[in-house]
Amino acid sequence: xxxxxxxxKRTERAPTYALAMTEAHIxxxxxxxxxxxxxxxxxxxxxxxxxxxxxxxxxxxxxxxGEPDLAGYDKDDISPFTRQARAGQLTDEHQRLRSxxxxxxxxxxxxxxxxxxxxxxxxxxxAADHVGASHVVIGSHGHGGLHHLLVGSVTEExxxxxxxxxxxxPVRPRA
Amino acid sequence: xxxxxxxVDGSVGSRSALRWAHAEAVLRSCPLEVVLVWxxxxxxxxxxxxxxxxxxxxxxxxxxxxxxxxxEEGVASTDAVPVTATVAEGAAAAALxxxxxxxxxxxxxxxxxxxxTGLLLGSVSQQCxxxxxxxxxxxPAE
Numbered sequence: 069x070x071x072x073x074x075x076x077k078r079t080e081r082a083p084t085y086a087l088a089m090t091e092a093h094i095x096x097x098x099x100x101x102x103x104x105x106x107x108x109x110x111x112x113x114x115x116x117x118x119x120x121x122x123x124x125x126x127x128x129x130x131x132x133x134g135e136p137d138l139a140g141y142d143k144d145d146i147s148p149f150t151r152q153a154r155a156g157q158l159t160d161e162h163q164r165l166r167s168x169x170x171x172x173x174x175x176x177x178x179x180x181x182x183x184x185x186x187x188x189x190x191x192x193x194x195a196a197d198h199v200g201a202s203h204v205v206i207g208s209h210g211h212g213g214l215h216h217l218l219v220g221s222v223t224e225e226x227x228x229x230x231x232x233x234x235x236x237x238p239v240r241p242r243a
Numbered sequence: 244x245x246x247x248x249x250x251v252d253g254s255v256g257s258r259s260a261l262r263w264a265h266a267e268a269v270l271r272s273c274p275l276e277v278v279l280v281w282x283x284x285x286x287x288x289x290x291x292x293x294x295x296x297x298x299x300x301x302x303x304x305x306x307x308x309x310x311x312x313x314x315e316e317g318v319a320s321t322d323a324v325p326v327t328a329t330v331a332e333g334a335a336a337a338a339l340x341x342x343x344x345x346x347x348x349x350x351x352x353x354x355x356x357x358x359x360t361g362l363l364l365g366s367v368s369q370q371c372x373x374x375x376x377x378x379x380x381x382x383p384a385e
Contacts, residue, residue: 114378117347121270208372208379227353227372233263233382235348236372 096202245347256352336370
């Protein structure tokens with residue numbers, strides 16, 4: 069690869085333009101999609117950096133799996149136990165997200181936790197609309213090759229359908 | 244201090260990416276590197292003798308169009324935000340990932356190629372998000 073470097077040229081109308089852009093940029097908050105995976109810290113760091121730069125609120129959104137649909141004829145027997153376990157799980161997720169938000173807050177950036185349930189990519193977009201986020205931060209799950217081909221990924225779906233900038237944070241270790 | 248790298252190819256989507264990257268660089272007071280990647284044209288038959296311009300000419304054109312884009316979008320170097328324009332040759336995603344390997348952010352435009360075509364062709368932004376080593380911002384066209 070050839071690399072040729074050239075200095076950026078100065079233009080006269082730059083300052084007013086830069087100011088206008090910056091103001092447009094400030095409007096809106098940052099939504100970080102949190103799935104409690106290993107690299108959650110990187111996603112939080114990126115969300116904080118964006119929120120700090122733009123002066124917005126950082127919304128931590130965790131999308132929990134939807135209500136379990138039970139198939140089978142003894143559904144009435146199983147259902148209460150499954151639901152109870154699921155409710156415990158949800159409470160736990162709420163708790164983790166809230167303590168995460170509390171740990172991050174007080175650093176000049178307001179951090180708000182939110183747990184929603186349902187299909188992940190769709191709920192992330194709805195949550196972004198709901199809070200009026202100007203950016204979405206999400207992990208690149210980094211499933212390569214075959215997995216990606218077969219399953220697709222939430223991140224890809226979010227990027228494909230987003231009408232706002234999406235920041236994809238690599239979840240593989242940095243080389 | 245880190246830097247923000249943005250890929251520009253003259254398309255509408257990449258201009259949105261450039262504007263976003265510049266605004267973010269201003270907010271963070273960090274350097275901005277604007278990268279244009281060009282590739283040798285793929286030829287399926289032999290061209291007439293002398294029809295292929297030498298590589299220097301193509302990179303020269305790329306650099307001129309990159310400077311023109313910067314000027315049109317009002318992206319200029321300041322003390323707080325030094326702007327570097329870089330022309331690289333190769334496959335777009337690979338070249339961008341290489342340039343941005345130590346960057347804070349890599350910014351690319353989403354070409355908005357939806358559905359089946361996107362699925363078949365893949366896209367630069369998708370390759371960057373899958374293989375990039377730094378956070379990648381995909382900016383939709385306005």
